[in-house]
Amino acid sequence: MKEIHDIVAHNLKMYRTDNGLTLDNVSRRTGVSKTMLSQIERGDSIPSITTVWKIANGLKISFTALIKSPDQKVDIKKxxxxxxxxxxxxxxxxxxxxxxxxxxxxxxxxxxxxxxxxxxxxxxxxxxxxxxxxxxxxxxxxxxxxxxxxxxxxxxxxxxxxxxxxxxxxxxxxxxxxxxxxxxxxx
CATH class of the missing domain: 2.60.120.10 (Jelly Rolls)
Known part of the structure; x- marks a missing residue:
């Protein structure tokens, strides 16, 4: 199973690039610094729950859109x-x-x-x-x-x-x- 910060890194970068956003655009929308966003996207930083919520709210996406593994297809969960x-x-x-x-x-x-x-x-x-x-x-x-x-x-x-x-x-x-x-x- 992937580490949570790797999943957030992947999902944030995919969302940003798919929507033509720069780190500066995302920073302005979320209130999270460009430096922190860059570290998160590289997987160099493990974001707090508060930071993930700030990003989700600023981008107007669900919290889970950032933390869900792309291959997570499970019917029963433990x-x-x-x-x-x-x-x-x-x-x-x-x-x-x-x-x-x-x-x-x-x-x-x-x-x-x-x-x-x-x-x-x-x-x-x-x-x-x-x-x-x-x-x-x-x-x-x-x-x-x-x-x-x-x-x-x-x-x-x-x-x-x-x-x-x-x-x-x-x-x-x-x-x-x-x-x-x-x-x-x-x-």
């Missing part, structure tokens, strides 16, 4: 076989179970957050919704200035076109699923 994305010094882990595919306007991930771990997500494109279901632990989800506590066997849906922050406020690991739904016009 977490142990998926590419693990990390943030907050490894205290936040994201597993892409069902990446975005043409004709399917959603992505589904499993996530884990260690006690005290935080993941601050940038606003997604207008019209994007997130559906979160918690299986273990206690999540504090901040959407704009409102805090919501979601525990085991609970779920929440929210408009994700605003910044939002996931925090594990429990004593143990937090586990849940995240489904990101995109409007048809964004596909």
């Amino acid at each position: 977490k142990s076989e998926l590419l693990e994305m990390t943030g907050d010094d490894g205290r936040y882990r994201l597993y892409p179970f069902y990446p975005f595919e043409s004709g399917h306007p959603f992505e589904m991930y499993q996530f884990e957050i260690e006690p005290g771990g935080v993941y601050a997500a940038e606003a997604h494109q207008a019209g994007t919704e997130e559906y979160i279901m918690i299986y273990q632990g206690m999540l504090n989800l901040k959407v704009q200035n409102e805090d919501y506590q979601i525990g085991s066997d609970m779920s929440i849906r929210f408009d994700a076109d605003v910044p939002h922050v996931y925090t594990n406020i429990g004593d143990g690991i937090l586990r849940g699923t995240m489904t990101i739904y995109y409007l048809e016009q964004m596909l």
Whole structure:
């Protein structure tokens, strides 16, 4: 299985060249420096989840468009076989179970957050919704200035076109699923 930074490198470069974009164009759209983009495309840098989201949002493409292996055609998936994305010094882990595919306007991930771990997500494109279901632990989800506590066997849906922050406020690991739904016009 390819390393995640090699897949992101390939997908970013393919998208950029297929759309006639320069590194400067991509940098202006995403807020990620040309130097960092160049390092990512060469596979010299492992981008953070936040950086991949910035690139996806700036280019108006799905997160999975950047992390999906071109040869990933699997019907049954095991977490142990998926590419693990990390943030907050490894205290936040994201597993892409069902990446975005043409004709399917959603992505589904499993996530884990260690006690005290935080993941601050940038606003997604207008019209994007997130559906979160918690299986273990206690999540504090901040959407704009409102805090919501979601525990085991609970779920929440929210408009994700605003910044939002996931925090594990429990004593143990937090586990849940995240489904990101995109409007048809964004596909």
